[in-house]
Amino acid sequence: MTEFTPIHAIVGGALIALSLSIMLIASGRIAGLSGVIAGVVHPFGDGDHWRAWFVLGMVAAGLVFEVAAPATFDAGGPASLPIVALAGGLVGFGTRLGGGCTSGHGLCGLSRRSLRSLVATGVFFAVAVATATLVGGVSR
Amino acid sequence: MTAWIALVAGALFGAGACISGMVRASKVLGFLDLRSSWDPSLALVMVTALALQVIVWRVVARMRAPVFGGRFPGPPAKTIDRSLVVGAGLFGLGWGLVGYCPGPAVVSIVSGARASLVFVAAMVAGIWLCDLIKPRH
Numbered sequence: 696m697t698e699f700t701p702i703h704a705i706v707g708g709a710l711i712a713l714s715l716s717i718m719l720i721a722s723g724r725i726a727g728l729s730g731v732i733a734g735v736v737h738p739f740g741d742g743d744h745w746r747a748w749f750v751l752g753m754v755a756a757g758l759v760f761e762v763a764a765p766a767t768f769d770a771g772g773p774a775s776l777p778i779v780a781l782a783g784g785l786v787g788f789g790t791r792l793g794g795g796c797t798s799g800h801g802l803c804g805l806s807r808r809s810l811r812s813l814v815a816t817g818v819f820f821a822v823a824v825a826t827a828t829l830v831g832g833v834s835r
Numbered sequence: 836m837t838a839w840i841a842l843v844a845g846a847l848f849g850a851g852a853c854i855s856g857m858v859r860a861s862k863v864l865g866f867l868d869l870r871s872s873w874d875p876s877l878a879l880v881m882v883t884a885l886a887l888q889v890i891v892w893r894v895v896a897r898m899r900a901p902v903f904g905g906r907f908p909g910p911p912a913k914t915i916d917r918s919l920v921v922g923a924g925l926f927g928l929g930w931g932l933v934g935y936c937p938g939p940a941v942v943s944i945v946s947g948a949r950a951s952l953v954f955v956a957a958m959v960a961g962i963w964l965c966d967l968i969k970p971r972h
Contacts, residue, residue, distance in 0.1 A: 697865035697874045700856060704876040707855020708883030714848035715884075716891040721840045723901035725908055728848075728938030729962075736959045737966055745841040750941060752845025753852075757945040760853040768946035769859045774933045776953050783940075783954035785929030787961025790937055792969065793922020797936040800923070801881060806888030809911035815919055819927035826931025827867035 715803060718749070727799020729790035793819075837903055852939045855880045860934030860943075860950070867931055918969070 718726040726749060734746035760767040774782070790796040793815050795804060800819075804812020856862040856876055865874035895907055930936050935943070935954050943951040 697856070697859070697862040697876070699874050700876050701879055704855050704879035705883045707851045707853070707857065708880035709887060710847050710851030710854065711880070712851075712884040712887035712891070714844045714851060715888065717840060717844040717847070719891060719895060719901070719907075720898070721837075721844075721901055721903045723905040723907045726844065726848075728936075728941075732937050732941060732958070733962045733966075736962060745838065748838040748841035749845035749848070752842040752847075753849035753938070753942050754945060755842075756846040756849025757853060757858070757942040760850070761945045765946075767853045767856075767858060768943055769861050769948065769950075774950065776949065779933050779950045779953045780957040782929040782932040782935070783957025784961040784964075785925045785932070786935065786937060786940070786954075787958035787963075788965045789922045789925030789927070789929060789961070791922070791962045791965035792918050793926055794919065796926060796938070797881075797930075798938055802884050802888055804911065806885050807892045807911060810913050811911060811915060811919055814915050815923040818920055818923035819930065822924050822927025823867050823931035824869060826928050827864050827934070828869045830932065831864065831868035831870060 711798070712802070715798065718745075719803075725799065725803045727795045727803055729787075729796040730794075730799055733791055789819075840903065848938060849942045852942045857936075858939045858943045863930075863934035863936075863939075867934065 715726050718724045722745070724745065731746045731749050735750050786796075793800070795801075795812065795815060797819075800809075800812040800815040805816055852858045857880060862874060863877055865871050866877035898907070900906060926936075933950070933954065935951075937958060940951065940954050940958060944955055
């Protein structure tokens with residue numbers, strides 16, 4: 696069970712928007728995270744390593760929080776490891792096939808009124824809510 | 836592209852994911868699982884970021900080119916195909932099962948939790964599998 700943390704949600708959401716906005720305004724890049732990660736593990740060969748630097752920045756920030764405030768992260772695993780592996784595979788395959796995730800479709804795409812992103816976001820939110828609500832017991 | 840910009844932007848994303856609590860699968864599930872004592876934090880994260888992004892796209896519309904070169908993306912594609920819907924559905928299934936989406940999952944590996952490491956390894960395998968079946972580059 697977690698509690699509503701409105702201030703943290705607003706500050707965190709603003710930082711995420713700032714991150715995506717910097718990439719867009721500085722270099723015209725839409726930094727959807729599934730695309731960024733796919734570009735790191737499976738380089739597009741465009742000779743541009745910005746995605747790797749982006750991931751490095753993410754991990755570096757995470758390390759700061761892990762050292763300064765370990766409670767930032769969940770202590771134990773959310774679910775049994777086979778289910779975690781299944782879910783990871785689905786998330787990797789699905790975001791690649793659908794061309795985006797929570798940040799790419801849900802933030803970048805929706806905010807520019809992309810119809811594809813509207814459909815994708817509607818589908819993944821609906822399926823995620825249904826899944827978590829129906830089988831939520833599996834994950835906790 | 837300047838590596839430093841991407842590094843700083845990545846750090847801001849990581850900090851945002853940490854501060855908002857979205858790196859905790861339990862907190863994400865607190866939103867997605869309607870039977871729990873519902874935690875609307877995720878929605879507020881999304882709404883805040885969306886509102887700011889809408890403003891940023893308006894700024895971009897008035898700019899000729901990105902500050903450090905390159906060009907802005909063209910208008911979004913409009914084709915709603917099976918890949919989009921099936922892909923989004925599979926992603927939603929995985930997200931709803933354990934509460935990790937790609938960005939926060941990668942940030943959470945620094946905790947060393949086995950669930951994070953297994954999730955990200957499987958996610959990478961899923962990306963590779965999709966590219967194997969449906970090459971796009």
